[in-house]
Amino acid sequence: MKETFNLIATVAAGLEAVVGREVRDLGINCQVENGKVRFSGDVRTIIETNLWLRAADRIKIVVGTFPAKTFEELFQGVFALDWENYIPLGSAFPISKAKCVKSKLHNEPSVQAISKKAVVKKLQKHFHRPEGVPLMENGPEFKIEVSIVKDVATILIDTTGSSLFKRGYRTEKGGAPIKENMAAAILQLTNWFPDKPLIDPTCGSGTFCIEAAMIGMNIAPGFNRDFAFEAWPWVDKDLVQSVRDEAERKANYDVNLDIMGCDIDARMVDIAKKNAEEAGLADIITFKQMRLQDLRTDKINGVIVSNPPYGERLLDDEAINVLYRDMGETFAPLKTWSKFILTSDENFEKKYGSLADKKRKLYNGTLKVDLYQYYGERVKRQEV
Helix, strand or coil: CCCCEEEEEECCCCCHHHHHHHHHHCCCCCEEECCEEEEEECHHHHHHHHHHCCCCCEEEEEEEEEECCCHHHHHHHHHCCCHHHCCCCCCECCEEEEEEECCCCCCHHHHHHHHHHHHHHHHHHHCCCCCCCCCCCCCCECCEEEEEECCEEEEEEECCCCCCCCCCCCCCCCCCCCCHHHHHHHHHHCCCCCCCCEEECCCCCCHHHHHHHHHHCCCCCCCCCCCHHHHCCCCCHHHHHHHHHHHHHHCCCCCCCCEEEEECCHHHHHHHHHHHHHCCCCCCEEEEECCHHHCCCCCCCCEEEECCCCCCCCCCHHHHHHHHHHHHHHHCCCCCCEEEEEECCCCHHHHHCCCCCEEEEEEECCEEEEEEEECCCCCCCCCC
């Protein structure tokens, strides 16, 4: 098997720099591109990035890249790759996805079929199996993806399995929850640090609060889930356990955090509490049923982060207008607090009542949204 891999972390548009920083924080050099972060490493790197990257979608191995304007070029390009160094005899290797963009090859089912045929031929040749006898595929699974962009094919193997946003703590969700990895990324775009109070006044199923607690306590986001690579024969189970044990030692369960989530819907508050309990953070986060308009605090230098309901989500236009106006009025007295509000409403600032200090374009799935950023007046805390 290979010792060094070319890898990419796939990322939602607008969050590439966040993931790039996370990769560098692991001591790995990387290159940030649109929708992805490129880096290289060994098996440990695959384990660590899956376990620790909070804002990425998946970690994939780049098996190879080559021009492919015809199906013959695609077949020969895939056949030429060193599949024997990735896929042991007996393993399953579905072509799980094909994506063709601005390319002469655009029939994705045909791209999948041709690619599969090429991998089969190469493995038959390497393992000295007769062409007429099918390869058994009843072992561990290696999901292969084919991406052809502007007539250049990139062949990948997914190491992750279920997307990295699936942390394993969400027992139930509300009407339109934010994904865990996007919540983690947005928290990293704010000026929140674990020594500051944090409030999510529209907390829904509690994702922002739970992700903040995990960041504050340095808990690896993938700690409570499994990954596709763990079933692969050439990934040492003792090494996986060693990296997991190392992550456990790095967690700081004694840090004092001040995190509160509120929601007007009692059912959502119950769901948030259950999710926090599943994450082992029930005693760390305070959840309350409360109207946003009733939010009051004497604390200073805190951060408010909110993913309020918006048109494509849960409320009608008039209810949204009232909610945004109430937000502006309720948050206005909190002069030292910074506020970060995610919405697709391009007239948000007018309804809220003030212009944001900064605005960042992001995508919540395929929906374009903006993160409106309002920075608080900095006040020194009195020495106790």
